[in-house]
Amino acid sequence: xxxxxxxxxxxxTVEIPVGPxxxxxxxxxxxxxxxxxxxxxxxxxxxxxxHRGVEKLAEKNSFYRDIFIVGRVCGxxxxxxxxxxxxxxxxxxGIDPPPRAKYLRVLAMELERMHSxxxxxxxxxxxxxxxxxxxxxxxxxxxxxxxxxxLTGQRVLADYMMVGGVRxxxxxxxxxxxxxxxKRVEERVKYxxxxxxxxxxxxxxxxxxxxxxxxxxxxxSLVGPVARGSGVKTDVRAQDKYDAYGxxxxxxxxxxxxxxxxxxxxxxxxxxxxxxxxxxxLTHLPQGNPVPDEKKLPRRFxxxxxxxxxxxxxxxxxxxxxxxxxxxxxxxxxxxxxLNNIVNSAFAYVDQMIADVPVILGSFDPCISCMERAxxxxxxxxxxxxxxxxxxxxxxx
Amino acid sequence: MKPALIKEIIxxxxxxxxxxxxxxxxxxxxxxxxxxxxADLKKCIxxxxxxxxxxxxxxxxxxxxxxxxxxxxxxxxxxxxxNYFKCVFCxxxxxxxxxxxxxxxxxxxxxxxxxIDSSTLSLSTITGAGDER
Numbered sequence: 001x002x003x004x005x006x007x008x009x010x011x012x013t014v015e016i017p018v019g020p021x022x023x024x025x026x027x028x029x030x031x032x033x034x035x036x037x038x039x040x041x042x043x044x045x046x047x048x049x050x051h052r053g054v055e056k057l058a059e060k061n062s063f064y065r066d067i068f069i070v071g072r073v074c075g076x077x078x079x080x081x082x083x084x085x086x087x088x089x090x091x092x093x094g095i096d097p098p099p100r101a102k103y104l105r106v107l108a109m110e111l112e113r114m115h116s117x118x119x120x121x122x123x124x125x126x127x128x129x130x131x132x133x134x135x136x137x138x139x140x141x142x143x144x145x146x147x148x149x150x151l152t153g154q155r156v157l158a159d160y161m162m163v164g165g166v167r168x169x170x171x172x173x174x175x176x177x178x179x180x181x182x183k184r185v186e187e188r189v190k191y192x193x194x195x196x197x198x199x200x201x202x203x204x205x206x207x208x209x210x211x212x213x214x215x216x217x218x219x220x221s222l223v224g225p226v227a228r229g230s231g232v233k234t235d236v237r238a239q240d241k242y243d244a245y246g247x248x249x250x251x252x253x254x255x256x257x258x259x260x261x262x263x264x265x266x267x268x269x270x271x272x273x274x275x276x277x278x279x280x281x282l283t284h285l286p287q288g289n290p291v292p293d294e295k296k297l298p299r300r301f302x303x304x305x306x307x308x309x310x311x312x313x314x315x316x317x318x319x320x321x322x323x324x325x326x327x328x329x330x331x332x333x334x335x336x337x338x339l340n341n342i343v344n345s346a347f348a349y350v351d352q353m354i355a356d357v358p359v360i361l362g363s364f365d366p367c368i369s370c371m372e373r374a375x376x377x378x379x380x381x382x383x384x385x386x387x388x389x390x391x392x393x394x395x396x397x
Numbered sequence: 398m399k400p401a402l403i404k405e406i407i408x409x410x411x412x413x414x415x416x417x418x419x420x421x422x423x424x425x426x427x428x429x430x431x432x433x434x435x436a437d438l439k440k441c442i443x444x445x446x447x448x449x450x451x452x453x454x455x456x457x458x459x460x461x462x463x464x465x466x467x468x469x470x471x472x473x474x475x476x477x478x479x480n481y482f483k484c485v486f487c488x489x490x491x492x493x494x495x496x497x498x499x500x501x502x503x504x505x506x507x508x509x510x511x512x513i514d515s516s517t518l519s520l521s522t523i524t525g526a527g528d529e530r
Contacts, residue, residue: 061452068452068487132402139415153431159487167492168429195401294492 101290116313210360224315230258
């Protein structure tokens with residue numbers, strides 16, 4: 001009789017779909033979790049629920065119509081999308097907008113960064129189970145939305161950028177009203193910053209959730225506040241100094257630890273920087289006419305290609321525009337930060353609790369409508385996919 | 398470590414709600430908010446540039462009914478009709494118009510059970526058979 005020397009235990013994994021309806025934010029994304037007990041051992045990120053074909057649409061429309069179409073790629077960061085595209089067109093045409101227009105562009109983009117960061121901080125609180133903080137933050141976000149309405153004419157979709165400048169000017173009353181709004185927001189942001197630092201719920205849920213190390217950020221090419229939360233000092237505003245960012249003083253905020261809490265703190269730091277920048281812009285606004293006459297802009301574009309990059313609230317956003325000499329672009333390629341941050345970050349969920357998955361996803365600030373212009377095929381396909389036992393070896397001991 | 402919002406919550410119980418009871422109480426909006434816009438047919442020359450430039454394809458050029466008196470500059474007797482359900486309110490039509498014919502309002506209330514467009518508003522800017530009576 002042969003005695004058994006080994007007992008092979010096969011770990012039982014449970015497949016849990018998180019999403020595609022409302023995984024963390026109200027946007028469609030499927031995180032397929034393989035869990036062993038309460039621990040996540042593998043995550044498949046499955047995208048493609050919101051593909052709208054914006055790049056193809058941009059090829060079918062004229063250069064100027066595209067300014068408004070690319071603004072609708074993402075609702076939250078529409079001004080940065082339009083700014084990036086408009087600057088790509090300006091590089092082709094050799095137009096340099098007047099200084100006042102550059103300052104006003106930065107103003108619109110920083111107001112946008114403020115409301116975007118306030119939104120994701122509020123959602124982070126909600127995902128951690130703290131809905132009261134969510135409600136209060138969203139209440140005070142209304143001040144920023146109002147400031148954006150005063151500046152651009154609409155609360156969300158700014159449609160503010162135009163080749164050679166911006167589409168409307170500000171007067172003294174508007175400047176003082178925006179300043180007033182921003183000062184009120186600053187007070188409230190200080191209060192919420194303190195609440196995030198002191199509150200027991202937030203600290204227990206966010207600390208150590210989804211920690212990403214410095215080297216992992218570089219290996220997976222993560223961008224934006226996610227990278228800065230792990231101590232990688234990357235910011236296109238400081239590196240490229242587009243528009244008026246070269247003249248406006250600001251700091252690049254970084255945190256070292258790299259967990260969800262560090263990412264929230266980076267966003268708070270950037271909120272303060274944005275508030276200071278808005279104040280600086282409104283008090284140092286150059287004179288001149290920032291509004292170009294849209295009737296006199298060139299209709300045709302030279303045979304050329306150009307590439308522009310911008311720091312969106314979620315990270316580096318790039319546009320590549322190619323012109324074949326007609327009134328329509330030959331190709332518009334958009335690369336958004338969420339594509340990097342969400343598709344490449346599946347490793348961050350491994351060995352975390354199932355309950356922490358929404359918090360970690362929330363801390364990446366996903367913008368699904370932004371990222372889903374690309375078809376991702378290199379992910380593991382097919383819903384019947386079984387995890388081979390080999391793959392489990394070494395993960396769970 | 399402590400629950401940080403307690404003071405704020407207690408204060409919130411005794412203050413007025415932030416929510417606006419919308420139909421009874423109107424939302425306060427800016428006078429230059431980008432709302433419903435329509436063409437002033439006294440100035441419109443029927444050049445169709447707004448229809449060409451509209452990113453949402455919301456503008457169609459329509460023949461002005463025969464009973465209306467049309468300025469001589471609009472020889473083709475056509476005018477732009479904006480489908481407000483399609484319109485994204487970017488105001489590209491307003492800024493590209495060569496005769497600055499567009500009139501802008503800050504009217505944002507567009508909810509309707511029947512399709513709404515700018516034809517009634519535009520035709521009210523010129524005199525027609527109905528007005529002469």
